[in-house]
Amino acid sequence: MPPHTPRWTVALLTAAALSLSACEGVSIAVGPSPSAGATSGATSGSSSTSSGEASASSSGEGSGAAAGDAEAQLDKLVVAKAGSMKGYSRDKFPHWRSTGKNCDVRDSVLKRDGTKVKFSGCNVVAGTWKSLYDGKQLTAPTQVDIDHMVPLANAWRSGASAWTTARRRDFANDLDDPQLVAVSASSNRSKGDQDPSTWKPSDTGAWCEYARDWIAVKTHWKLTVTTAEKSALADMLEKCS
Secondary structure: OOOOOOHHHHHHHHHHHHHHHHHOOOOOOOOOOOOOOOOOOOOOOOEEEOOOOOOOOOOOOOOOOOHHHHHHHHHHOOEOOOOOOOOOOHHHOOOOOEEEOOEEHHHHHHHHHOEEEEEEOOEEEEEEEEOOOOOOEEOOHHHEEEEEOOOHHHHHHOOHHHOOHHHHHHHHOOOOOOOEEEEEHHHHHHHOOOOOOOOOOOOHHHHHHHHHHHHHHHHHOOOOEOHHHHHHHHHHHHHHO
16 A cells, blocks of 8 residues: 555445455455444354454554645644533434444444454454554453544534534544544543643654544544644644654
8 A cells, every 4th residue: 555545545445345244254354444443242143253454553654644735734724712512412423323234333443443353243352453542452342442533522612513413423433534543442531532732642653643634534524623733733743754
């Protein structure tokens, strides 16, 4: 894959293939793609194992726009003060969306981003994942959280409060952009709903990718950034050189 090919575009094909094959109990190789995670319980049924490997790159290569493109996108984002949290609820961002036959978006992301993933039906019951935020190797789906790159509450404060529930559902289940990322539960809890001005991945090698992906999501969904957030993102993009 070329050095600046967005990882999540490659993941679209593998995720679609995985959803079909896993639900039919067929083994399939998983290619590199963006990160994600959360807990998933095992169900009865024969297990299927992926023979390929996927890992989250912390180098910043192959994810998000190239540094110059990301800088250009950042310059075009509307700068505004953070909006009110009045009326906010995670329930206004329904997730995880069903992907058929007891599969959901969470399952799809775990399958897409894991290495040597094993399934029981559509549920992921084993595998390994690399946490983008802190570089930890996670060896069970119960250790993985699926984080929203741009947190739901941050999206609410930067424009999503005016959206319909249907649009917020699309945002919360977005597999087309680098919005869903597999990380350790501890790093996800540490991040909460903070933006890059107040929280950054402890693995500084991930800063380039993190900034690119954050900018890509805010650009696609036409969300605003604060002055401090924009400044922090610009600083993080310096890690791309």
